[in-house]
Amino acid sequence: MxxxxxxxxxxxxxxxxxxxxxxxxxxxxxxxxxxxxxxxxxxxxxxxxxxxxxxxxxxxxxxxxxxxxxxxxxxxxxxxxxxxxxxxxxxxxxxxxxxxxxxxxxxxxxxxxxxxxxxxxxxxxxxxxxxxxxxxxxxxxxxxxxxxxxYGDYFLFSQKDKNRILLNMGGIANFTFLPGSLDASLVFTTDTGPGNTLIDALTRHHFGLPYDENGSIAANGVVDEALLNALKDAPFFEQPFPKTTGPEVFSTDYVKNAMHLAGRNAIDPKDLIATLTQFSAETISEAIGNTMRLGEVFEIYASGGGAHNPVLMGAIGKLLGRNIRLIDELGVAGDxxxxxxxxxxxxxxxxxxxxxxxxxxxxxxxxxxxxxxxx
CATH class of the missing domain: 3.30.420.40 (ATPase, nucleotide binding domain)
Incomplete structure (x- = not known):
């Protein structure tokens, strides 16, 4: 891969x-x-x-x-x-x-x-x-x-009487819902928007690093609420589920346009990474929340590069009010x-x-x- x-x-x-x-x-x-x-x-x-x-x-x-x-x-x-x-x-x-x-x-x-x-x-x-x-x-x-x-999620990780969400945070984030009934017709999957793609791209641009290791840059920044709202104001997030996307949409130009809409000619790079991390966390959490039935009990297991970012993982867990576990617990290393x-x-x-x-x-x-x- x-x-x-x-x-x-x-x-x-x-x-x-x-x-x-x-x-x-x-x-x-x-x-x-x-x-x-x-x-x-x-x-x-x-x-x-x-x-x-x-x-x-x-x-x-x-x-x-x-x-x-x-x-x-x-x-x-x-x-x-x-x-x-x-x-x-x-x-x-x-x-x-x-x-x-x-x-x-x-x-x-x-x-x-x-x-x-x-x-x-x-x-x-x-x-x-x-x-x-x-x-x-x-x-x-x-x-x-x-x-x-x-397909592989359903075949490998479904378990009777356990509703599971398998969240993968690569460049783009996506999740699969696996019903505890094992009924394939109830399986659901969709992209949610950016995972690491914007965080990585702007970390490379501003810090010369391939990614924000352990979320250390984001942890030392402050989320810019105006920019966050502008980032979330995009046609993709209004489209019905399921849907897919890619870095063709969520690019550095996308961030520049959001900064313009938010009236930000410049922003501290640490605050930018913190805001992009929160952007991924909120769009992931909202996608999961909007597609699950009210009161439905489920477990969440994470994989992909984003699972190594404690700031991103912590924000998702806080927004959903749930403990986010690693897919490694189900027998396959997340990477x-x-x-x-x-x-x-x-x-x-x-x-x-x-x-x-x-x-x-x-x-x-x-x-x-x-x-x-x-x-």
């Missing part, structure tokens, strides 16, 4: 048995291999931009595939595992643009998303059958291409969760069948992924 933070490639070695709700999965090894700055900067030239150098995009498609293949082989060597012992690689690829219809607003054009890092190149490089490009089938079947976590969920999707592609989620919007009952053979 390579996310919008572009920090590196998450590689999870999983042993899987069964399929669908009978899926059993054990994470045997996990490692995040950091990207070199030159690689990260090359991707940022085409990442979430409407105007790009198309030759750069074309060249990066095989380059990312080859880079990911090399990193996978590096992990297998470190773990003393022969590639011939691996059945499948599940590759998410690198998202470079996400354009749901509600976001682009162009008549006659469907939902769309683009991930690069060609699966054929990974398969040939590693000699391992590769399943990739999962999001296109989701869109073809009527979804928006995200969030896809719902590995996204990679693990795509392993589940790859397993479904070759060994499963479509699971019906009641025909609800945003969760088509389909098998996803394209298969690439090494030769």
């Amino acid at each position: 390579s996310g919008t933070s572009l920090d590196g490639l998450d590689v999870a070695l999983c042993r899987v048995a069964g399929n669908g709700p009978e899926t059993r999965l054990e994470v045997e090894r996990f490692k995040t291999l950091p990207y070199e700055d030159s690689f990260r900067n090359a991707v940022r030239e085409v990442f979430a931009r409407r105007q790009i150098d198309f030759q750069q995009l074309c060249l990066l498609n095989p380059v990312i595939g080859l880079q990911h293949g090399e990193m996978i082989l590096e992990c297998l060597t470190e773990w003393s595992i022969d590639p011939s012992g691996i059945d499948l690689i599940a590759s998410h690829g690198q998202t470079v643009f996400h354009a749901p219809r509600k976001q682009h607003g162009l008549a006659g054009f469907p939902n769309a998303t683009l991930q690069i890092g060609d699966g054929d190149h990974i398969a040939v490089k590693t000699g391992i059958i590769t399943v990739s490009d999962f999001r296109q089938k989701h869109i073809a079947a009527g979804g928006e291409g995200a969030p896809l976590a719902v 590995a969760k996204e990679a693990v969920l795509f392993a589940v999707l790859a397993n479904e592609a070759v060994a499963g069948e479509a699971v019906h989620f009641g025909g609800k919007k945003g969760v088509p009952g389909v098998s996803m992924g394209k298969i690439s053979f090494p030769g």
Whole structure:
């Protein structure tokens, strides 16, 4: 898995048995291999931009595939595992643009998303059958291409008589509601808005750091209420659930526009990070609160980079009046969760069948992924 933070490639070695709700999965090894700055900067030239150098995009498609293949082989060597012992690689690829219809607003054009890092190149490089490009089938079947976590969340983490919310805070935050009844038709998933994307981007800009480690910058800032209200005044937050979004909307330009609306020509960088952290916390909390039935009892488990930010986690817990636990308590390390969920999707592609989620919007009952053979 390579996310919008572009920090590196998450590689999870999983042993899987069964399929669908009978899926059993054990994470045997996990490692995040950091990207070199030159690689990260090359991707940022085409990442979430409407105007790009198309030759750069074309060249990066095989380059990312080859880079990911090399990193996978590096992990297998470190773990003393022969590639011939691996059945499948599940590759998410690198998202470079996400354009749901509600976001682009162009008549006659469907939902769309683009991930690069060609699966054929990974398969040939590693000699391992590769399943990739999962999001296109989701869109073809009527979804928006995200969030896809719902499928693995339902198969791996549902438990009888326990309502659970699985909150993932990557660049964009999303959550899945898992009913204690185990009724797939009641499963719900949606993006909520920014997770870490704005916090990371402005931390890089003002402090030269990749992210706000332990929320230390936010903890020393003061929330600017006028700016916070301007950040929350966006069409995305008025759209009905479920919905998806991306850094194409929530960018540094979005923050600049909000500052203009709030009458802030300048702001102390610490206060800006504190405000952006509160912005993520409030939009996450409001999305969860607005989609749960009044009085419904549920547990919340968090994963993703945001789960390591105690300021963000504390604000969400305070707003919801609940203890936010870590997904690690359910047997999968939070940092590995996204990679693990795509392993589940790859397993479904070759060994499963479509699971019906009641025909609800945003969760088509389909098998996803394209298969690439090494030769």
